Amino acid sequence: MINKLEEYAHLVVEIGLNVQKGQYVVINSPIECAPFTRLCVKAAYEVGAKEVLMTWTDDFVSRQYWLNADDSVFDEVYPWIVEKNLEMTKRGASRLSISARNPENLKGVDPSRLKRSSKAYGEASKEFSAMLMANAVPWCIASIPVPSWAKKVFPDLSEQEAVDRLWEEIYNAVRITDEGGAVERWKKHCADLSEKCRILNEHAFKYLHYTNSLGTDLTVELPEGHVWGAGSEISKSGIEFVANIPTEEVFTAPKFDGVNGKVVASKPLILGGNIVDGFSMTFKDGKIVEVHAEQGEEFLKNEIGIDEGASYLGEVALVPYDSPISKSGVLFYNTLFDENASCHLAFGNAYPSCVEGGADLDKDQLKERGLNYSLTHVDFMIGTSDLNIDGIKANGEKVAVFRNGNYAF
Numbered sequence: 001m002i003n004k005l006e007e008y009a010h011l012v013v014e015i016g017l018n019v020q021k022g023q024y025v026v027i028n029s030p031i032e033c034a035p036f037t038r039l040c041v042k043a044a045y046e047v048g049a050k051e052v053l054m055t056w057t058d059d060f061v062s063r064q065y066w067l068n069a070d071d072s073v074f075d076e077v078y079p080w081i082v083e084k085n086l087e088m089t090k091r092g093a094s095r096l097s098i099s100a101r102n103p104e105n106l107k108g109v110d111p112s113r114l115k116r117s118s119k120a121y122g123e124a125s126k127e128f129s130a131m132l133m134a135n136a137v138p139w140c141i142a143s144i145p146v147p148s149w150a151k152k153v154f155p156d157l158s159e160q161e162a163v164d165r166l167w168e169e170i171y172n173a174v175r176i177t178d179e180g181g182a183v184e185r186w187k188k189h190c191a192d193l194s195e196k197c198r199i200l201n202e203h204a205f206k207y208l209h210y211t212n213s214l215g216t217d218l219t220v221e222l223p224e225g226h227v228w229g230a231g232s233e234i235s236k237s238g239i240e241f242v243a244n245i246p247t248e249e250v251f252t253a254p255k256f257d258g259v260n261g262k263v264v265a266s267k268p269l270i271l272g273g274n275i276v277d278g279f280s281m282t283f284k285d286g287k288i289v290e291v292h293a294e295q296g297e298e299f300l301k302n303e304i305g306i307d308e309g310a311s312y313l314g315e316v317a318l319v320p321y322d323s324p325i326s327k328s329g330v331l332f333y334n335t336l337f338d339e340n341a342s343c344h345l346a347f348g349n350a351y352p353s354c355v356e357g358g359a360d361l362d363k364d365q366l367k368e369r370g371l372n373y374s375l376t377h378v379d380f381m382i383g384t385s386d387l388n389i390d391g392i393k394a395n396g397e398k399v400a401v402f403r404n405g406n407y408a409f
Contacts, residue, residue: 023049028098030057032100059105100334119307146163197230208220208401220259224369230249246336246340248340256371259313265279269381270333271296286313310348310376321342322405325337325341326341326342346378350366
């Protein structure tokens with residue numbers, strides 16, 4: 001029997017980042033994830049990494065900071081943080097983020113602190129963020145269980161049972177079995193997603209129209225020359241990588257001022273260490289003009305208010321309702337997993353690669369092509385078992401894209 005944890009680390013390094021000989025690797029990880037992170041470090045060096053640079057985080061320390069630090073620090077970003085990110089990106093460093101935290105770690109924190117800090121970091125990191133969004137270097141987000149997160153997902157189990165169960169679900173989601181072969185399974189999976197992209201790109205839809213029984217009735221205009229992407233992507237240096245492990249989506253960008261109607265979220269959103277649930281948004285000419293939430297409405301409104309672009313969409317993504325993560329029936333309270341169980345949208349910044357030649361355009365040129373710009377990018381889930389999506393071509397021809405939550409082709 002293979003060591004699943006070691007295979008997972010190699011999957012992240014070899015498929016997620018596709019680390020090249022002589023390349024720098026930057027890893028951000030919670031300290032609770034150290035055993036797995038160390039295996040990722042080892043795997044990176046085994047394939048020839050030049051140097052692995054670590055940044056550790058800790059939920060306890062983070063919560064104490066947000067609750068008790070001097071109020072002035074939430075309006076500033078230390079320049080050496082920005083300089084480090086820029087310098088390593090310019091050196092071609094691939095970036096791995098281990099996404100594992102207590103979903104409610106920041107419950108009770110003053111929402112204005114979160115908003116101010118997010119805005120300050122976004123402003124200070126514009127150049128770095130633009131480089132990542134344009135795939136200047138390979139990057140990947142992956143996750144493993146931590147006890148606080150596992151207990152939120154499985155509250156009726158003991159802590160150890162919850163962690164064990166969450167491990168089981170994560171291994172299923174990332175296609176790791178007792179037989180090995182995860183890397184080859186991922187290559188086939190990426191090829192299957194690419195075929196969906198090919199079909200959607202051939203249709204060159206002008207609009208997508210979403211409807212379901214929750215109350216979603218949304219029309220999304222797509223930019224001329226839009227491109228659907230999925231699975232693996234290619235960095236500017238020509239390295240193939242997979243940004244999200246797991247991933248089940250194909251995605252593109254909407255025309256930022258061409259979204260109209262109402263959308264109702266189908267799953268909770270974890271936003272800045274707080275849960276937002278039972279929410280809906282209404283759009284007019286692309287802009288979010290109305291927001292309601294049963295829980296965490298102030299956090300959602302704060303994020304949408306970070307800048308002008310935050311109130312417009314930057315991504316539309318298709319995920320079948322019968323995807324493996326959705327079939328698990330587990331609500332992960334972690335966007336990395338929940339977005340891959342459900343069709344989703346994102347408000348905020350768009351990926352330049354979603355229009356032809358976009359990686360070589362600046363933000364003003366991208367805006368002219370119809371792509372949104374913002375300091376933030378937040379995915380939220382809208383997929384249901386009865387979601388229908390119609391693609392409408394420029395000549396008015398209507399094509400069924402989704403029926404009852406799944407692809408119609």
